[in-house]
Amino acid sequence: MLTRLSTKRGMGVRGLVLVPTRELAMQVADVLAPLARATGLDVTLVAGGMPYGPQLRAFERGVDVVVATPAASLTSSTRAPRRSRTSRSQSSTRPTTWPTSASGGRHPHRRRDPADGQRLLFSATLDGAVDNLVKRYMHDPVHHEVDSDQASISTMRHEFWLVAPHHKNDMSNRVASRGGRTLVFARTQQGAERIAERFRESGVLAGALHGGLTQGARARVLAAFKDGRLPVLVATDVAARGIHVDDVTLVLQIDPPANGKDYLHRSGRTARAGEDGVVVSLLLRHQRRQVAMLASRRV
Numbered sequence: 001m002l003t004r005l006s007t008k009r010g011m012g013v014r015g016l017v018l019v020p021t022r023e024l025a026m027q028v029a030d031v032l033a034p035l036a037r038a039t040g041l042d043v044t045l046v047a048g049g050m051p052y053g054p055q056l057r058a059f060e061r062g063v064d065v066v067v068a069t070p071a072a073s074l075t076s077s078t079r080a081p082r083r084s085r086t087s088r089s090q091s092s093t094r095p096t097t098w099p100t101s102a103s104g105g106r107h108p109h110r111r112r113d114p115a116d117g118q119r120l121l122f123s124a125t126l127d128g129a130v131d132n133l134v135k136r137y138m139h140d141p142v143h144h145e146v147d148s149d150q151a152s153i154s155t156m157r158h159e160f161w162l163v164a165p166h167h168k169n170d171m172s173n174r175v176a177s178r179g180g181r182t183l184v185f186a187r188t189q190q191g192a193e194r195i196a197e198r199f200r201e202s203g204v205l206a207g208a209l210h211g212g213l214t215q216g217a218r219a220r221v222l223a224a225f226k227d228g229r230l231p232v233l234v235a236t237d238v239a240a241r242g243i244h245v246d247d248v249t250l251v252l253q254i255d256p257p258a259n260g261k262d263y264l265h266r267s268g269r270t271a272r273a274g275e276d277g278v279v280v281s282l283l284l285r286h287q288r289r290q291v292a293m294l295a296s297r298r299v
Contacts, residue, residue, distance in 0.1 A: 002032065004118070005064055006039035015065035022047040022069060022215060023222055024242040029067040041065060049215030124242075124268060125261055156271035157278045158295060160288075168282055172254050173202045175280060176232050180249040181225070183269050184234040187255035195254060196234040206232035209239045237262050240269065248272070253281040256291045263294045 001015050017032075019025045029045040036043045044058040046068035119138055123130050134141055163171050176182055176199050186192040189210040199206035207221040207230045218239070224230035226245050233240075237257070248270045257263040270277025281291055 001065070001118075001120070002035055002039055002041060005041060011062075013059075013063050013066050017065065017067045018070055019067065019242065020069065021239065021241055021243070022049060023209075023218065023239065025067050025069055026219065027244060032065065032067065036065060043067060047215070049218075125264060127261070155274055155276050156267065157276075158267070159278060159280045160291065160295070161280060161282050162285065162288065163282050165284060168254075168284070169198065172252065172282060173199065173204070175250070175252055176204045176206065177202065178250070180231070181228070181245070181247050182232045182250045182252060183240065183245070183248050184232060184252045184254055185240070185257070185266050186234055186236060187258075189236060191255065192234045192236055196232075199232055199234070204232055205230055206234055209233055209235040211236065211238050237266070241265055243269070244272070245269070246272075247275070249275075249277055251277070251279045253279070256281065256283065256287050257294055260294045263291075 001017075005014050017028055019028055025045060025047045029043060032043050041064040042058070042062065043065045044055065044063045044067070046055055046066055048069060048071060121130070121133065121138065161171070172184070172195070176184065184195060184206075186195050189208075189212040192208040192210045196206045196208040207224060209218060209221050209225075213221070221230065221233070222243070222245075225233040242265070251266055251270045253266060257266055267279040270279065281295075283291055
């Protein structure tokens with residue numbers, strides 16, 4: 001996208017990258033920013049929980065690429081100066097990238113895309129919902145695959161531990177206290193906070209990441225997990241979806257995932273770029289069959 005935009009200058013926002021969560025938006029913007037500077041382009045991050053002032057000033061100065069969460073980008077378009085909104089609607093060279101998880105089967109930004117704009121969709125899963133998006137919004141699409149579906153099997157090990165209810169807390173404490181970087185998944189925001197507090201009480205440095213935190217708190221917790229100050233992160237599916245952190249050697253599922261896609265996204269936080277990783281699921285007796293079915297659909 002940056003290469004294409006750098007070869008043909010224009011006015012207003014010409015590149016829009018939609019991602020499902022604030023954390024992923026921040027990661028994408030951090031990667032794009034130095035590359036954009038090298039090509040003379042401006043990148044602006046638009047995400048919920050951030051003050052509108054700097055965003056509006058960026059639009060006033062002129063922005064080439066916006067990285068945003070869907071709801072935040074819709075809001076910013078209504079608050080942006082009129083000249084910025086006009087230049088966006090008149091732009092005809094803007095590539096748009098958007099993952100399926102950002103839209104849940106609907107794409108509210110489609111009406112802003114010029115007819116001859118380029119659209120790129122990146123997804124870790126190619127299921128029926130993604131196929132519907134492709135058929136509806138993309139013209140004569142070309143499919144590119146970075147890794148095969150089986151690429152991570154040789155470096156990722158899946159383990160399912162059947163535990164009694166009264167042993168589950170002690171077992172998860174013991175796993176979290178191991179060496180290495182561990183990402184723990186909980187079903188709810190309250191559960192994530194409760195588990196992280198329990199880990200801390202047992203002597204394990206742990207933090208919680210979920211949508212109920214302020215953006216500043218979420219950024220601080222994720223930064224501490226990335227740089228190793230916080231070896232254990234307890235997260236909900238929404239908060240952790242798509243984030244990339246190096247050297248996560250174990251994913252612990254204290255609460256089972258809701259579906260096969262969530263299992264795939266959770267397990268994909270480890271064994272990245274050919275590294276080894278383990279996915280451990282703590283299961284109560286009545287959860288065995290459900291999780292076994294989800295795991296069988298993970299590839």
